[in-house]
Amino acid sequence: MDNLNGAKPHFVIVPLMAQGHMIPMVDMGLLLASRGATVSFVTTPVNAARIKPVIDGASDAGLPIRFVEFKLPCEEAGVPEGCESFDLLPSVDFRKPLFEAISLLREPLKLYLEEAKPRASCMIADICNWWTTEVARELNIARLVFHGPSCFFLLSSRNIHQSNVYETVADEHESVVVPGLPQRIEITRAQAPGWFFEWKEMQERVMEAEEAAAGVLINTFQELESEHIALYIESTKKMVLPIGPLSLYNKDAKSKATRGNKPSIEEHQILRWLDSMEPRSVLLVSFGSMVRTRPPQLIEIGCALEASGRPFVWVVKEAEKCADVEKWMSEGFEERMRARSLVITGWAPQVVILSHRAVGGFVTHCGWNSTLEAISSGVPMITWPHSGDQFLNEKLVVQVLRIGVSVGIKVPVFHPEEDKVAVERDAIESAIASLMGGGEEGDERRMRARELGEKACKAMAEGGSSYKNMTLLIQFALEQCKQ
Ligand code: UDP
Numbered sequence: 001m002d003n004l005n006g007a008k009p010h011f012v013i014v015p016l017m018a019q020g021h022m023i024p025m026v027d028m029g030l031l032l033a034s035r036g037a038t039v040s041f042v043t044t045p046v047n048a049a050r051i052k053p054v055i056d057g058a059s060d061a062g063l064p065i066r067f068v069e070f071k072l073p074c075e076e077a078g079v080p081e082g083c084e085s086f087d088l089l090p091s092v093d094f095r096k097p098l099f100e101a102i103s104l105l106r107e108p109l110k111l112y113l114e115e116a117k118p119r120a121s122c123m124i125a126d127i128c129n130w131w132t133t134e135v136a137r138e139l140n141i142a143r144l145v146f147h148g149p150s151c152f153f154l155l156s157s158r159n160i161h162q163s164n165v166y167e168t169v170a171d172e173h174e175s176v177v178v179p180g181l182p183q184r185i186e187i188t189r190a191q192a193p194g195w196f197f198e199w200k201e202m203q204e205r206v207m208e209a210e211e212a213a214a215g216v217l218i219n220t221f222q223e224l225e226s227e228h229i230a231l232y233i234e235s236t237k238k239m240v241l242p243i244g245p246l247s248l249y250n251k252d253a254k255s256k257a258t259r260g261n262k263p264s265i266e267e268h269q270i271l272r273w274l275d276s277m278e279p280r281s282v283l284l285v286s287f288g289s290m291v292r293t294r295p296p297q298l299i300e301i302g303c304a305l306e307a308s309g310r311p312f313v314w315v316v317k318e319a320e321k322c323a324d325v326e327k328w329m330s331e332g333f334e335e336r337m338r339a340r341s342l343v344i345t346g347w348a349p350q351v352v353i354l355s356h357r358a359v360g361g362f363v364t365h366c367g368w369n370s371t372l373e374a375i376s377s378g379v380p381m382i383t384w385p386h387s388g389d390q391f392l393n394e395k396l397v398v399q400v401l402r403i404g405v406s407v408g409i410k411v412p413v414f415h416p417e418e419d420k421v422a423v424e425r426d427a428i429e430s431a432i433a434s435l436m437g438g439g440e441e442g443d444e445r446r447m448r449a450r451e452l453g454e455k456a457c458k459a460m461a462e463g464g465s466s467y468k469n470m471t472l473l474i475q476f477a478l479e480q481c482k483q
Contacts, residue, residue, distance in 0.1 A: 008064075009121040009477030010038040012113065012141075016126040017047055017072075017102060018086035019289035020367050021148050023260050024219045025126065026054055027246035028146070033058065033065035034249070037474055038118065041065060042109065044072040046084035053258040070108040077101035087289045096199065103131040110135050122477035124217060130202075130209035137212075142480045144473075145213040149368045149389040151225045151242065152396040154218070155232045156181065157194055157389075173411070180235075182227045183400055190412060191391035215239035217473065219246050219372065221459035221466050224401075224452065239476070241469040245376040247351050247369070248460040257349040260289070264346030270313075270353060273342050277311055280360030280446070283436060284353050284379075286315035287365040291386050291413075293317075295324040296421050301363075302333055304428035310436055311340040313359075315348040354379055360446075361435045363407075363428075366390035371397060378453025380404060380445050382431045384423065387412045403449040405435045 011032055015025040029041045048055065048069050058065050072084050077100040083089050086098060113120050113135065123143045125132035136143035147154055159180040160166065166189045169176055175186040196203040210216070220242045222229060233240045250256045257267040274282065285301065287293060293301070298320060305312050316325070329343070337343075350370070353359060354377040362374045363382040371393050374381050381404040383394040391412070397404035408427050434442065459466040 007478055007481065008036060008038050008118070009474060009481055010040070010116065010118045011477060012040045012042070012116070012120045012123045013146075014042045014105075014109065014123060014125040014129050014132050015146075016086075016128045016148075017044065017084055017098070019260050020369055021126050021128070022047065022051075022085070024148060024244070024246045024369055025124075025146060026051060027249045027259070028124070028217075028219075028243065029065055030054070030058060030063065031243075031246065031249045031470065032474070033063040035470060035474060037064070037477070039065040040112070040116065040120070041067050042105070042112075043067050043069055044084045045069055046072075046082055046088070050085075050261055051258070053262075057255065057258060068112060070105050070112075072101050073104045074101055077104060099128070099202065102129065106131050106135055110139065113139050113141065119481075121480040125209075127206060127210060130205040133209045133212045142214045142477070143212075144215045144217055144476075145210055147216060147218045150371070150393055150396055151218050151220050151228045151232050151240075152400065153368070153389040153392040155228045155235065156185070156187070156392050157192065158232070158235055160187075160192065161194055180231065182231075185392075185395050185399060187391060187395065188410075191385075191410075192389075210236070213238070215241065215476070218242050219244035219368065221245060221456055221464075222469075223455040223459060223465065224375065225396075241473055243466050243469050243473065245372045245456050245460065245466075247373050248376055248457060250351060253349075253352050256351040256355065259349075259351060261347035263344075263349040265342075265344050265348065267349055267352050270342070270344075270349065271356070274313075274353065274356040274358040277358035279357045281311055281436075282356075282358045283308070283310050283312045283361045283363065283432060284315075284350075284359055285312060285363040286348060286350060286370070287384070287386070288367040288370055290367075291365050293320050294419050295320075295322055295328075296419055297423070298325050299328050300421050300423065300425045301428060302329070304425040304432065305341070306333065306337060307425065307429045308432040308436070310432065311358075313342045313344065313348070313353055315344045315350075318346050321345055351377075361432070363432075366393040366397065368393055372456075375401075375403070375449070375452050376456040378450040380435055380449040382407055382428075382435050384409060385412070401448065401452065403445055403452065405431050405438075405445075407431045 013029050015022050029039045033039045055067050078097040079101045120141050123136050123141050124146050127145045156178045163179045165176045172189040178185045222242050253267045362379050364370045366383050366385045383404045384407045385391045385394045398406050458464045
């Protein structure tokens, strides 16, 4: 461990069981362990089985990280057995019960902490795990919160909430200017309704959990959002440490491919295909772990990809594939696209793909992990937000960083049951043309993306801003050991 004179802090990480939260927190745990800290990572049987290659890899490398399995009381909370992560839920109606089930880990966590050796010096809890506040307080353990979204989103949401700006408009589709940002950014309440807007009680608990925390960790980097980070510190008056992009912890294709689920394609297969493509020529289309695209919209995307004339990797989820889509694909599309496409059904090794030199563009739902992974690889984006923090992330990518082209969607897609087409093929095709071509404007966009990618790598390398913040985090935990 660097300059810590042999002393070792013990971090206990309590993630939210959702891929978009779990994946960066696993990276964070591995990173802390690789720098010599002892780490206990809380998980459950289904989640542990999903990340078995990570657990085995950490053990083979002798990293001081243990994955602590607690049984998730699904039945007690009304969650179908085995659905231990948000992406595994059969319907959105089970979201609240799953939050409830996770909060029931309070007692086993407390017991673990009471007996942990060495004693836990610092807890890092996902912001959604508000119930950890009480556990940490009772046991007198310092607690930091981990934020999955961008600082731009956190600051915007905070300012919107504190200013009550939505009360100045009658309609949820009427734009307001987000107060207190260095840029003029307009948003609607429908696009950015705020944390847990439908569950007021949960919203208050999450805000209290942040208020009570000794500090805040964000998966971002100083050079990407410096103005927003400074304003967020000013507003929260807390220790705020940008420690990302955490995905850059994974250096080789093998470790990149172990993030999340088991990929439905071998990494050497995808690498062979990408190796055969021209640099920066391929478009990746993938919408994270939660979005479910309905058949008519999938067909619309397929038609746009065909019309674009560009090579592409298209990730279609198991849950999205259905007889209609399979029939449409087999009636000519697959055959016509064979030479220039790879359709991955299931989980794709996203970072393996994004970090390959053949990839020149990414059609994304603007989940923060996906956005930051594209930024880390210097890949510009077509932004297609669906809900949550994604519309604000789109503003950051398109208006502030100017490394993206919006597909033009204005209204969130909350009800994937609906068979409506939200974006027509012509709009998708035109966004592809301007992202992958786009003349001088396109070249400048690509150049900005490339520069940000370089800055991201520097931030994570020894001596970089996120590396130094990790050191501060470790030192903070060491201070707690002395108290
Ligand atoms: N991901 C992946 N393969 C897939 C789908 C998603 O590796 O086929 C990863 C992606 O790289 C990212 C995470 O899952 O790390 C998704 O997080 P994000 O915040 O982008 O979106 P969410 O799933 O939370 O909507």
